[in-house]
Amino acid sequence: MNSIFRQVAVIGKYHAGLPAGAAGAARTALEDIANFLSAQGCEVVLERDTASNAGVHGMPVLDVPAIGAQCDLGLVVGGDGTMLGIGRQLARFGVPLVGINQGRLGFITDIPLDQYASVLPPMLRGEYEQDDRTLMHAQVMRDGHCVFDALAMNDVVVNRGSTSGMVELRVEVNGHFVANQRADGVIVASPTGSTAYALSAGGPLLHPAIPGWVLVPIAPHTLSNRPIVLPDGAEIAIEVVGGRDVSANFDMQSLASLLHGDRITVRRSQHKARFLHPKGWSYFDTLRRKLHWYEGGN
Structure with a gap:
């Protein structure tokens, strides 16, 4: 499969000092996602601090300014705080971001970690909703x-x-x-x-x-x-x-x-942050799900 995004950066929320079990899970998740993206035809790099803190070795790394200058897409693995932080830094470069949710609420990181393999391929082909945030x-x-x-x-x-x-x-x-x-x-x-x-x-x-x-x-x-x-x-x-x-x-x-x-x-x-969501994404679906609004039913 050919992705319209040539070079994709993977950015995580991981910090130094994680317990061994959490660090191992973080490293496994990052490596799995990076390998998946490579299989979709993307050239994958890791954000430098993400790779260092999660203990991922043997993959190309870039700092945030280099990601902004070189990458076509950022894939953020974490929660809304991670997305906000990297969104501020990359907004001036116009690099779009996709969020894989490892946090709690996930208003702007809307792809569950266990669903990325089914949700990402159409997005990488260009089937997505763009959401610009001021x-x-x-x-x-x-x-x-x-x-x-x-x-x-x-x-x-x-x-x-x-x-x-x-x-x-x-x-x-x-x-x-x-x-x-x-x-x-x-x-x-x-x-x-x-x-x-x-x-x-x-x-x-x-x-x-x-x-x-x-x-x-x-x-x-x-x-x-x-x-x-x-x-x-x-x-x-x-x-x-x-x-x-x-x-x-x-x-x-x-x-x-x-x-x-x-x-x-x-x-x-x-500057504006550019978020990409799966095709058919709706802000109202997010509100209903995250705020537990009554959905009715039989």
Whole structure:
């Protein structure tokens, strides 16, 4: 069989220090998937840290920038966190990603590990659904200087420390004052992140095709302070006005000890992550399965 993807990178969630049994299972899964891809006509490489931490030897390895420059497809074996991490790094290269789920929820890694051998061949022939996800470009500005710069696919969260009281945050959209919010914090979530922390805080689900963000207060002091959906072309600015031990989190990247007067700006990135799903994939099927919505029946 001839794959339309010539060079495929396999990327895993594996970290150094896994127990022997888990490391052995991880190594076996990676080797099996790599051999399967080779049999489909693909030139297979492993992401360097994945190979090192899982103990896979004798296969070509590349670091992430080289994968972005050379590979036609990334096959991510892990959970949503793994997919988010590599998606941020590869978005600027336009490399599409397919997710094989070894995690729990799997909103964006949607191929079960035990089904990859039947699901992947049609996708490798070009039979797939493409799903582009917008990224957020966030910066922390202090005294007119940028002290932190990051991409986020899920959300940007500004919140209080574990032992302090409420924070007070001034929120602006496109330079227009919205409100001073007294709360445990504020979440700016993408459609991808609308099923994560924002959902737990009472925010709405956003379909991935909606070009918007959702601004969600965390435990607000005023109950009329509700989530709001904003266009993703807007620039959102959150200024720290009051509170102690305020921190900002950008997906899995964090900046602790924000100062009063610090401004966190969020705007749409020029890059998008490209996810590929099996033919016939539906976002609503994913929601129904993962959120255990009632399906009816006889």
